[in-house]
Amino acid sequence: MKILADENMPYVQQLFADLGTIETVNGRMLTAEQVQHADVLLVRSVTQVNAQLLALNSQLKFVGSATIGTDHIDLDFLASRNIPFSNAPGCNATAVGEFAFIAMLELAQRFNSPLKGKVVGIVGAGNTGTAVAKCLEAYGIEVLLCDPLLQQSGDGREFVSLDVLIARADIISLHVPITKQGEHKTWYLFDEQRLNSLKQNTWLLNCCRGEVIDNRALIKFKQQRDDVKVVLDVWEGEPNPMAELVPYIEFCTPHIAGYSLEGKARGTYMLYQQLAKVLNIKADKQMDSLLPSLWSEQVSVAEMCNERALLQLARFVYDLRDDDELFRKQFLNPQGFDQMRKNHTHRREFSALKVGNTGQTDVNWLSNLGFSGVEL
Ligand SMILES: NC(=O)c1ccc[n+]([C@@H]2O[C@H](COP(=O)([O-])OP(=O)(O)OC[C@H]3O[C@@H](n4cnc5c(N)ncnc54)[C@H](O)[C@@H]3O)[C@@H](O)[C@H]2O)c1
Numbered sequence: 001m002k003i004l005a006d007e008n009m010p011y012v013q014q015l016f017a018d019l020g021t022i023e024t025v026n027g028r029m030l031t032a033e034q035v036q037h038a039d040v041l042l043v044r045s046v047t048q049v050n051a052q053l054l055a056l057n058s059q060l061k062f063v064g065s066a067t068i069g070t071d072h073i074d075l076d077f078l079a080s081r082n083i084p085f086s087n088a089p090g091c092n093a094t095a096v097g098e099f100a101f102i103a104m105l106e107l108a109q110r111f112n113s114p115l116k117g118k119v120v121g122i123v124g125a126g127n128t129g130t131a132v133a134k135c136l137e138a139y140g141i142e143v144l145l146c147d148p149l150l151q152q153s154g155d156g157r158e159f160v161s162l163d164v165l166i167a168r169a170d171i172i173s174l175h176v177p178i179t180k181q182g183e184h185k186t187w188y189l190f191d192e193q194r195l196n197s198l199k200q201n202t203w204l205l206n207c208c209r210g211e212v213i214d215n216r217a218l219i220k221f222k223q224q225r226d227d228v229k230v231v232l233d234v235w236e237g238e239p240n241p242m243a244e245l246v247p248y249i250e251f252c253t254p255h256i257a258g259y260s261l262e263g264k265a266r267g268t269y270m271l272y273q274q275l276a277k278v279l280n281i282k283a284d285k286q287m288d289s290l291l292p293s294l295w296s297e298q299v300s301v302a303e304m305c306n307e308r309a310l311l312q313l314a315r316f317v318y319d320l321r322d323d324d325e326l327f328r329k330q331f332l333n334p335q336g337f338d339q340m341r342k343n344h345t346h347r348r349e350f351s352a353l354k355v356g357n358t359g360q361t362d363v364n365w366l367s368n369l370g371f372s373g374v375e376l
């Protein structure tokens with residue numbers, strides 16, 4: 001069996017080698033000729049899987065995408081060819097949740113304006129939106145959710161409209177899929193008009209898809225509204241963000257909010273499990289054995305005296321400033337955006353760090369935030 005896999009998908013060898021011959025490819029440049037003799041195709045978000053890509057292949061048994069988003073997959077076409085497909089819902093939700101939370105702590109530090117006491121509005125309350133809410137609620141932050149689709153489907157949580165969210169939230173974090181049609185389409189959800197409706201000093205974070213914000217309108221908006229602070233992990237026109245936009249953004253990253261080692265491993269592992277189902281074989285490998293230890297496994301905390309201490313603890317696991325600095329240096333290089341993504345192998349989730357408690361103050365809430373082993 002020939003397994004064709006994106007070269008940026010870690011742990012493919014460890015999980016799939018027993019099932020066939022693996023060939024790794026550049027997912028953005030993949031051609032119909034390369035796919036011609038594949039039995040299994042494993043992709044990431046940069047590969048458009050459609051009639052054109054599969055034109056020469058008549059033997060494909062499975063397509064897997066180690067991602068949450070499926071906007072790069074022609075699902076109707078795969079169904080018409082009876083090719084089983086699976087993505088990896090939720091695989092990197094914790095990574096995105098922690099990324100957004102850390103970005104909020106970084107903004108708070110930079111602008112000397114504490115996160116504690118602010119109201120955060122989350123647009124899209126699915127896996128990643130819920131993961132952000134979990135971090136925020138662990139820290140005692142009020143969260144507003146806007147998700148008309150979940151609201152209509154009977155989700156028991158409390159929801160508000162987007163207008164109410166914009167009016168009430170000090171911080172807005174975007175977590176919707178990209179959709180181009182329908183009543184709740186998200187393409188340019190934040191267009192010129194909506195950007196202009198942001199209240200003074202709002203912080204706006206986009207960790208979902210670049211085109212949820214009209215990036216040209218954002219440049220124009222930021223030229224007038226320095227009070228609004230923006231964090232972008234995703235960009236209109238990736239892998240070529242608009243160069244004029246970058247100086248207006250507080251923290252810039254190359255679509256890596258979901259790129260924790262844990263998130264990537266979960267994505268590949270979920271595809272391994274799905275392929276095993278399709279092939280009707282037992283998936284007997286374990287995911288935990290794939291992950292290395294963090295460079296320091298444990299820290300001891302006497303008390304979490306202020307927000308800066310919390311940020312220091314978060315930076316111990318992931319320092320967003322490093323990625324932002326690298327982005328500004330490299331995003332204009334040829335293939336710079338994709339190179340940064342390819343080389344992004346250092347990030348861990350909070351759970352990789354055990355936090356011991358050596359003081360009298362209760363810091364057990366850190367375990368709700370995701371850290372391991374918090375004990376009194
Ligand atoms: N930056 C990254 O690295 C990264 C990582 C993971 C996911 N993503 C992107 O984030 C998106 C969301 O991921 P997820 O796991 O939370 O997906 P999900 O499907 O679990 O949740 C998305 C939610 O958005 C809601 N929604 C759709 N249209 C909406 C609208 N107009 N207003 C408000 N809510 C709306 C849906 O009802 C759903 O509950 C993915 O589709 C993907 O595009 C990016």
Ligand SMILES: O=C(O)[C@H](O)[C@H](O)COP(=O)(O)O
Nearest residue numbers: 044045046067068069258259
């Ligand atoms: O949709 C997703 O899961 C994310 O956007 C994902 O992190 C994208 O990563 P890629 O597949 O491009 O490596």
